[in-house]
Amino acid sequence: MEHVVIKCGGSIMEKMPPALFENIVTLANSGQWAPIIVHGGGPLITSMLEKLNIETRFIGGLRVTTNEVLDVVEMALSGIANKQIVRKIALAEGKAIGISGTDGGLLTAEPARTSSSLGFVGDVANVNTSVIVHLIEGGYIPVISPIGADLQGQRYNINGDTAAAAIAAALGGRLCFISDIPGILIDKGGEKSKLDTATNRDIDEMIASGQIWGGMIPKVRSALNALLSGVGETAIINGLEPGSLLSYCSGGKAGTKIVLEKEAVHGNQ
Structure with missing residues (x-):
């Protein structure tokens, strides 16, 4: 059985259709995949x-x-968003249990290395x-919300992409980022064309040339960071398209697979 970590960003959660949750339940019932x-x-x-008039930056x-x-982050993630997903899985006739990274010591956190001025933001x-x-x-x-705790019991807010990558790497599984676009799109003869596979070098070149821009940049950066942290394969797929997740898991061309250069499969269409 192969593990696949499905990362659902907050910006797309309200858009995710029932078909996506039905796909996830189908995977769970297949005996081949553990979502x-x-x-x-x-x-x-x-x-x-x-x-609540609480200032944030x-x-x-x-x-x-x-x-x-x-307090608000934990309330929103673990108390509201997490249980919304659990209920949607139930509507798709699946069984889900919603937990946070603090439950069972799932995610041991440490202060984020990027900055000492972020407060309780963790890795x-x-x-x-x-x-x-x-x-x-x-x-x-x-169904996991990305709140972790250190060995002293201090809570930390962990970036969702970071948590998903760490979990996928620890399980030796794949990581699939759910998006609202078909994958990485580039201009080809004046028309948008989806890449089936992209390497880290491809992505760096496309960002430099402006072919990847705006909100797609953090998506592909998250995918690359996951590969560098030990995830074998990442992908960006369109969660709004019925069957896209099943197609990806069955080896179809849904979305864009992102791999390190030495593992790249050439011949994008």
Whole structure:
């Protein structure tokens, strides 16, 4: 059985159709795949902070997290977004259990190395895969919110992409980023063409030339960072397209696979 970590960003969660959750349940029932969902919830967090009149700011794309902000982050991610996904899995006739990285010591966190001014923003120091394995063996789809704790019990807000990559690497599985576009699109003869496969060098060149721009840049950077952290294969697929996840897992050409250069399969159409 192969593990596939499915990363659902906060910006797309409200758009995800029932068909995507039905695909995830189909994978779980196949006996060949063990899907694990890791989710974000940035827009929900921002909305709740605004309603509560709690000021928040970002440094390098990461939310500065005070204890006051962290209370809201945990409430939004673990209490609202997580359970929304669990309910949608149930509607698709699947069984899911929603947990955070603090449950069962799933994600041991440490302060983020990128900056000392981010407050309680963390990186993943260790993944306790036995928590996930036990849920899967019990017939459940794990739904994970990216809150972790250190050995002293201090909570940390972990970037969802970072958490998903760490979990996929620890399980030796694939990592699939759910998006609202078909994959990496480039201009070819005045028309948009999807790449079936892209390497780290391809991506660097396309960013430099402007073919990859805007909101796609952080998506592909997250995919590359996951590869560098030990994930064997990453992909960006369109979660709004029925059957795209099943197509990807069955070896179809849904989305764009992103690999390190030595592993690249050439011949994009």
